[in-house]
Amino acid sequence: MVRVGLVGAGFMGKMHANVYSVLDDATLVAVADTAPGVAAEVAGQWDARAYESFEDMMAAEKLDLVDICLPTYLHAEYTVKAANAGVDVMCEKPMAMTVEEADRMIAAARDNNVRLMIGHCIRFWPEYEILKEYTDSGRLGRLKSINLTRVSPLPVWCWDGWLLDESRSGSAVLDLHIHDTDYILYLLGQPDEIFSRGTQDKNGLSHIYTTMTFGNTVASIEGGWDFNDTFPFKMAFRAVFEKGALAMDGGPLTIYEDGKDPVQPEIDRMEAAGAGGNISDLGGYYREIKYLIDCIVNNKPLVTVTPQSSRQSLAVVMEEIRQAKAGA
Ligand SMILES: NC(=O)c1ccc[n+]([C@@H]2O[C@H](COP(=O)([O-])OP(=O)(O)OC[C@H]3O[C@@H](n4cnc5c(N)ncnc54)[C@H](O)[C@@H]3O)[C@@H](O)[C@H]2O)c1
Numbered sequence: 001m002v003r004v005g006l007v008g009a010g011f012m013g014k015m016h017a018n019v020y021s022v023l024d025d026a027t028l029v030a031v032a033d034t035a036p037g038v039a040a041e042v043a044g045q046w047d048a049r050a051y052e053s054f055e056d057m058m059a060a061e062k063l064d065l066v067d068i069c070l071p072t073y074l075h076a077e078y079t080v081k082a083a084n085a086g087v088d089v090m091c092e093k094p095m096a097m098t099v100e101e102a103d104r105m106i107a108a109a110r111d112n113n114v115r116l117m118i119g120h121c122i123r124f125w126p127e128y129e130i131l132k133e134y135t136d137s138g139r140l141g142r143l144k145s146i147n148l149t150r151v152s153p154l155p156v157w158c159w160d161g162w163l164l165d166e167s168r169s170g171s172a173v174l175d176l177h178i179h180d181t182d183y184i185l186y187l188l189g190q191p192d193e194i195f196s197r198g199t200q201d202k203n204g205l206s207h208i209y210t211t212m213t214f215g216n217t218v219a220s221i222e223g224g225w226d227f228n229d230t231f232p233f234k235m236a237f238r239a240v241f242e243k244g245a246l247a248m249d250g251g252p253l254t255i256y257e258d259g260k261d262p263v264q265p266e267i268d269r270m271e272a273a274g275a276g277g278n279i280s281d282l283g284g285y286y287r288e289i290k291y292l293i294d295c296i297v298n299n300k301p302l303v304t305v306t307p308q309s310s311r312q313s314l315a316v317v318m319e320e321i322r323q324a325k326a327g328a
Contacts, residue, residue, distance in 0.1 A: 009042040013069035032057040076101035083108035118310035125284035141242025148180040166204030177223025182313035188214040198324030
């Protein structure tokens, strides 16, 4: 049984706590959060112990895994502390504020011989897993072009306004758009060219449009959080292959294959349903953390998302930010 300590019990920490409650091989034993009452509330829900700081938690508990759901500017500091304590680390995306911080995290994990997984959940999102399978297998021929979109209202719900502070979140580009940058690198490898333009407001870059080329394949990626509060969160893609298309664009994933009727594939939620609870709402988060726990329990290396691939995604986003700021 993997004994988990959660640090940061806000929006994403609560999501992860939900996932541990339905995993057979992991148990949430401790929750640390500095905001009054937050750790107690989440720990109480899952029969775990509450702490007001990471340090108190580490002093009192014997953990196998520390799950870091802190604001981004704290990822490097706490990942290094956890790795130095000799425990495996799950850390939410984006990996860090800078590539230098990411390098320190990678070095700490390597030197202490612990696993480090960054929460790039889109790699585990069922519809995006299917798109990856179609791209890798070539069953509709080569991927010619793809559009990826991720847009939302301004995230005003966070603790202490940290998301709206570019120096603590890195703006909409590092926080939100990185999901699709990371995914496109997972799908197609390193881009040959990157071209980004964006818009800025008082909170920093709030909307970005990036074009990337990978050989003959072109990707167009949009990410922004400058919609008003009545606008619904949307993630979408349209992928054009030589012999058809895959689209998840305001409706269920649909496969359009030449000469055939469109098909909406059954999304495999059987395993999740067996775990009990309304787990389908947790989507890729469940599959992502289950993957990490399986790697720990079976002593396997992380393959689907590695520290190096997360660093690479961060480096590409930094280039997008540089171009968008220069051109904005
Ligand atoms: N994978 C995804 O889809 C996804 C979605 C949302 C957020 N995230 C990421 O998750 C991370 C957390 O975001 P969030 O939306 O949960 O933020 P949040 O503001 O909802 O929660 C942050 C929590 O951290 C606590 N905290 C702050 N400093 C602390 C410290 N030093 N020690 C202990 N606790 C401390 C706060 O009290 C708060 O409860 C961010 O990196 C964000 O980018 C990922």
